[in-house]
Amino acid sequence: MAAIYQAAYRRVSSLICRLHSTYVRKMRYLNELKEDDSLCRQAQTSGTFYLFHNLSPFLQKVGEKYFVPQLSAAEIKRILEKFKETEQWIEMSVLIGCSDEHVPRFALDLGALEKSVIESELKGSFTNLQKALFVVDGKDSPLLASAQSLLQWHNSHQYCSKTGQPTQRNVSGSKRVCHASGITYYPQMSPVIITLVSDGSRCLLARQPSFPQGMYSALSGFCDMGENVEEAVHREVAEEVGLEVESLWYSSSQHWPFPSSCLMIACHAIVRAQQAEISMNKLELEEARWFGLEEIVEGLKREPRSSKQDDGSFLPWFPPKQAIAHQLICEWVKQQTSQLA
Numbered sequence: 001m002a003a004i005y006q007a008a009y010r011r012v013s014s015l016i017c018r019l020h021s022t023y024v025r026k027m028r029y030l031n032e033l034k035e036d037d038s039l040c041r042q043a044q045t046s047g048t049f050y051l052f053h054n055l056s057p058f059l060q061k062v063g064e065k066y067f068v069p070q071l072s073a074a075e076i077k078r079i080l081e082k083f084k085e086t087e088q089w090i091e092m093s094v095l096i097g098c099s100d101e102h103v104p105r106f107a108l109d110l111g112a113l114e115k116s117v118i119e120s121e122l123k124g125s126f127t128n129l130q131k132a133l134f135v136v137d138g139k140d141s142p143l144l145a146s147a148q149s150l151l152q153w154h155n156s157h158q159y160c161s162k163t164g165q166p167t168q169r170n171v172s173g174s175k176r177v178c179h180a181s182g183i184t185y186y187p188q189m190s191p192v193i194i195t196l197v198s199d200g201s202r203c204l205l206a207r208q209p210s211f212p213q214g215m216y217s218a219l220s221g222f223c224d225m226g227e228n229v230e231e232a233v234h235r236e237v238a239e240e241v242g243l244e245v246e247s248l249w250y251s252s253s254q255h256w257p258f259p260s261s262c263l264m265i266a267c268h269a270i271v272r273a274q275q276a277e278i279s280m281n282k283l284e285l286e287e288a289r290w291f292g293l294e295e296i297v298e299g300l301k302r303e304p305r306s307s308k309q310d311d312g313s314f315l316p317w318f319p320p321k322q323a324i325a326h327q328l329i330c331e332w333v334k335q336q337t338s339q340l341a
């Protein structure tokens, strides 16, 4: 019996090892592409491309489903020829990843070319990112989000903030340099904490005035300079709803492209049930209130479309599964249900 277990263990270990080495090799290759301009230039000729137009990704619709097509360098050249443009455009692409087989992936923004011509040529449409993220397959949305963020960062870092001189990018697009000052700029993300506050039996959700009607989410806020995650959670909860966090724990994180490249750091926090009276900051929030388990479970089932009632009011609904707020809410439901069992 022990021999059978040992053989099974060896098979599982060797499988993990093989998976691991695929991953390690892929990351090493990507890192080489980032650093080595000539290798990356060569990779552009064999890579695949995600297209954008003024930061809106190109999607194709087949039936009810939306796809994010990967175009070859030859297809890109064909489109550019239509516009009598040279293939030098390809150099404006940014490296966003590669397949397990080391086929590099790039994102390219053709915003200076006529949108409708590309759309009819490639039979699809450039779609606002806010919509695109929620209609494409779950595995594609992080890729679209990071590609768009990197393109957006290049757009807004064309000049050195010290000398005002133009900055030059490397081939992969992983950095920009000002040759006058010697400053190297790297793509930036802003750390944001998102916290689901609970008093043990209820959880606290809030609405910002900009949210769609009926939608409630967990509390969020940008980290201040010098702050750690714990301090940011304590401060944001105090600022926004006037409560003191007693304990907190990390859940997970997510890159979020709105308004521009946030690193969402998601936490659960506990406040004392005896000190759970909300004092809402009206400058930031429109509403903040406690929700019981039943109301949360009902809200999770509700579609935004079905939340409007005959009298014009809206029943609560929560962010979709692509948003980390959704995951926090689901984790809280799990905790509560296991406590009740």
Ligand SMILES: NC(=O)C1=CN([C@@H]2O[C@H](COP(=O)(O)OP(=O)(O)OC[C@H]3O[C@@H](n4cnc5c(N)ncnc54)[C@H](O)[C@@H]3O)[C@@H](O)[C@H]2O)C=CC1
Pocket: 190, 192, 194, 217, 218, 219, 220, 221, 222, 254, 256, 258, 259, 262, 264, 284, 319, 323, 324, 325, 326
């Ligand atoms: N993925 C998800 O599940 C969720 C994501 N979010 C994202 O979190 C972000 C931050 O949440 P808020 O509650 O709005 O933050 P917040 O509570 O810190 O308030 C936003 C205000 O903070 C200031 N601010 C400070 N540093 C800033 C920076 N680096 N960039 C922009 N503004 C800065 C601005 O005055 C801004 O109006 C939002 O942009 C939102 O898109 C929010 C909730 C859920």
Ligand SMILES: [Mg+2]
Pocket: 219, 220, 221, 240, 284
């Ligand atoms: Mg906030």
